[in-house]
Amino acid sequence: MVKTVDDELVEYGFRRIIITITAVLCALLEIVDTTIVNVALNNMRGSLGATLTDIAWVITAYAIANVIIIPMTSWLSQQFGRRNYFAVSIVIFTTASFLCGNATNIWELVAFRFIQGLGGGALLVTAQTIITESYPIAKRGMAQAIYGMGVIVGPTLGPPLGGYIVDHFSWPYIFYINIPIGIIATILTIMFVKSPKYGNKLSVNQVDWWGIAFLTTFIGSLQFVLEHGQQDDWFNDNLIVGLSVASVFGLILFIKRELTYEHPIVNLRVLKNANLRVGTIMSFIMGFGLYGSTFIVPIYTQSVLGWNATQAGLLLIPSSITTGIMMPFIGKMIQRGVPQSYMVAVGFLMFFCFTFWMHNIITPDTSSEAMFWPLILRGVGLGLLFVPITTLSLSTLSGRQIGEGAAFTGMMRQLGGSFGIAIITTFIARFNQEHRVNLISKLDKTDFKVQQTLQGLQQGFMSKGFTFNESLAKAYKIIEYKVMVQSSVLTYMDVFMYLGILFLLCIPFILLIKKGSGKINPADAMH
Template sequence: METSSNQNNLIEYGFKRALITFTCILCALLEIVDTTIVNVALNDMKGSLGATLTDVAWVITAYAIANVIIIPMTSWLSQQFGRRNYFAASIIIFTVSSFLCGNATNIWELVAFRFLQGMGGGALLVTAQTILTETYPAEKRSMAQAIYGMGVIVGPTLGPPLGGYLVDNFSWPYIFYINVPLGILATIMTIYLVKSPSYGQKQSAKEVDWWGMLFLIMFIGSLQFVLEHGQQDDWFEDPTIVLLSVLSFLGLFFFVWRELTYAKPIVNLRVLKDKNLQIGTVMSFILGFGLFGSTFIIPIYTQSILGWTATDAGMLLIPSSIMTGLMMPFIGKMIQSGVPQKYMVALGLCIFFGYSLFMYSIITNDTGSEHMFWPLIIRGIGLGLLFVPVMTLSLSTLSGKSIGEGASFTGMSRQLGGSFGIALITTFISRDSQHHRVDLIAHIDPSRFEVQQRIEGLQASFIGKGFSANEALAKAHQLIEGSVMKQATILSYMDVFLYLGVLFLVCVPFVLFIKQGKNKVDASNLH
């Protein structure tokens, strides 16, 4: 009953709830936009800081590693320091480190400050979701998840165009400086508006699960590094990747053992006994795979194949995100009205399959933005139908501190799903394009008249530009090789979309087998 009354004390109404909702979405957007905004600024950072491409990639890696380490610990840290204090401290860490990132004088300073920024940012997502869930009464929780979902879905898409605009019109430090005024506003609103639930006595330093923390860092930190750097380091051909893979496996083994045997674990794995949370965690992984995977591949395709600018590539995704945002309130209403979440998730998976098939059919070396508009609108509808029902289903039967613990698992799962998706896609494109190249070259027969005519035409063109006959012939062969490689890459992008779609379609039967109780969220489940 104490948990029940504590829960009821956290529920807000009217204008104050609207302000808390705004604060939570602002914080979620700050964190998510920062995961993608730096992508378009890497070249400028490389030039001004005198760094190599490998060095500058650490700007993304450091933030991602810090994110996935802190997310599982967020619920425990909230309980230790109080939700409001921890949330406010995380915003302050994020804001101060953003300012320090903008003032970095060399690449390793920037990487260190990005890691610190990720430690603050990782807490924002999960804590914002937990605060929103507790602020709304049980029957309106689907609407709370819909509002939160708008931030999570729109965030990754806003990053590239916003980053492109700031880099093109100002300079790369401004992608960090923009966080400072927003962070100050979010801190003030958090201190004045957010309440902290009471979950009993805090742990002393001796009781803290230090070993659990160490094993978690070992597992998640090593895994994230392997996923981020595996492809460029040739996976298990590289001794560092092999060592970190072994460390990650051992970290996972000892972490699970420690958390299940220690009296006061830093991550409560027992909350995963909840069937809905189990399903939600798996679905969050698949959602992260699809969301981040498709957000990652479209800008690469449009920039490397179609020759678009980073800003144009980022702008392409905005209608899709707007579509998802527009759908969120309607989906929230549908869940409140009693439409079973599993049917909405299954429909979302089917629609996402349709989007992937659509993209597979239209990708060429001169596809225009008008060709991709409707497929991306379909993507927006599919993601809307997936995100809110998955999040609502995950947390619907949890109460008290279990809500924060459950949100940590779904948040970490979504983040890892994105990392796995990007790692697999980059590896697949690299290797699949080589297979397609071999197949395409096999069809270029030097004895065919058309091939000879093409080579002679290109050779003549280069001779006309002042090259010798041998140089012109070598240039002609280079040009044909480039054309073949471009076509091979396009074919590998097509394959990625096809396989992504098949992955989502395969999940449909499993979703339909979910045994769901009542369609509406039952308030009694929260006591």
């Protein structure tokens, strides 16, 4: 029996355990860092003397660097060798983490976050490939499940971990905790990870510099528009309009360049595969739901229920644990031949049920107990989505195309999260205003119930020693506050419903998926 390159990369026993732990840790580090800073922004702003607009760049810079580097990971691995590329990425990420913690002003922090994002984005897809290539073909579903635990659990761990660190230490420590893990991961990578054999490397003159420039223009501009669109009033702002135009032209020129250049930085021809096209769409929707729900639930609990950041983050932990518990079972189901398309369909349906359930239970005083089971359902739904979508996307690809396909699904998942947060933020602002106007229009001063409520509140304040006019003013403020809270609740109900409908509409896409050979080989990724 002839040994293939893939067979040579398969590991067993202790070595495979060490490689798996290393890769999952790196993927988890990267994804936790996308959300861990959210709860520390106020502390950063105070200590660095930054404005609200300036501090938003701490998130934006990291996200832009992340999404730019992900599509290039396959090409960069081929140029420098996967082990070398992975190890250098960990070093860049770890060093940038140290520099972030030592930043003395906001723009130093933003610059170091961008560098951290360049190192971190490379960790995601490369970690996935290193894990899958270390397992024999029969256990590749389990390998994807192990990797999926890091990707799904990561965004949820960020807020509570960040909240705890900020409450008990100070914000630089959210970066310093990466340093010991990064050092250990670098040593283990150099000692244990193997690199597949590649063909000839390109010379400097053959490198697709224009492709890199067009990709950076397209993704960088798009990410900025998504991050800052709502706060800058979208297309009423000249910078947003200019960057939107730059993004469109960057995309057009990037596509033209990649389809005509002999050595493209990103192989777009792989998207001719129907399964991968559908898989990228589903990855986008999954990112939308994963990051969108991770964003909206803490926002609702903090703005309406008055919880602190740590409480809001802890609420999502059972959901993440559920997803983590499900991953090995899903891996075994795939090994036993359960059709992935059925799992994806059930996953989308369960996510719709989660949003519909949340739509029905949220009030100005919903308890954590009431949200427990809907969030458990969310965890089950996400568990049924990640591994099946990944394996379905790659199921009819072969060779190095699998790595290129994995990069597309990773990029689309991240972009889906950016779109989800941008759209949800916009919906919250627009719907809130709309509901507020509608509620105020129904508050007729001549209405008996309104007069009765006002008089009751006024008399309550007068009994505490306030004057007639002071009591009336305070009564109006209380009614205004109640209108604001009620309009917020109605807004979150709408957002949950629209998010659920989006997932429901995805189910027909699954009918477009062709059945793969059944023996997919994601270990070819980035070859």
